[in-house]
Amino acid sequence: MANTPAARRALPAESIAFARKALAAKQGYRCPICKGSLAGGTPSLDHCHVRGDVRATLCMSCNVGEGKVRAGMLFRTPKSNLAYKDQIKWLRNLADYLEYHENNPSGLIHPTFDVKTGKQKPIKRSKK
Numbered sequence: 001m002a003n004t005p006a007a008r009r010a011l012p013a014e015s016i017a018f019a020r021k022a023l024a025a026k027q028g029y030r031c032p033i034c035k036g037s038l039a040g041g042t043p044s045l046d047h048c049h050v051r052g053d054v055r056a057t058l059c060m061s062c063n064v065g066e067g068k069v070r071a072g073m074l075f076r077t078p079k080s081n082l083a084y085k086d087q088i089k090w091l092r093n094l095a096d097y098l099e100y101h102e103n104n105p106s107g108l109i110h111p112t113f114d115v116k117t118g119k120q121k122p123i124k125r126s127k128k
Helices: 013-026 060-074 087-103
Strands: 044-047 054-058
Touching: 013 044, 013 054, 044 060, 054 060, 060 087
Parallel strands: none
Antiparallel strands: 044 054
């Protein structure tokens, strides 16, 4: 069946738990993002916030993370930016960028990184 407006149907609120369980079973009780088990806790019925389409059942961490990433991409982002126009392409570019630099480090260490502890130094904020 094509994904046309006529082929789509609204999921009644009282059917959310059933849909979540049915999708989790179809997914082999695995989160499609982290591949972790959906057996423990309450997984989330993920959906597109633009079209309303149900996508999959995600673990709570991945569902929250996906929402934060998308919200963060749009925070103070001009409409001309790729992150605003094509989030999926932007995310693919980000993954390529991170992978490239993981394999090709610049050789420079940022001044806010503590080499001794191997952690980012706390940021000192000015008092108001």
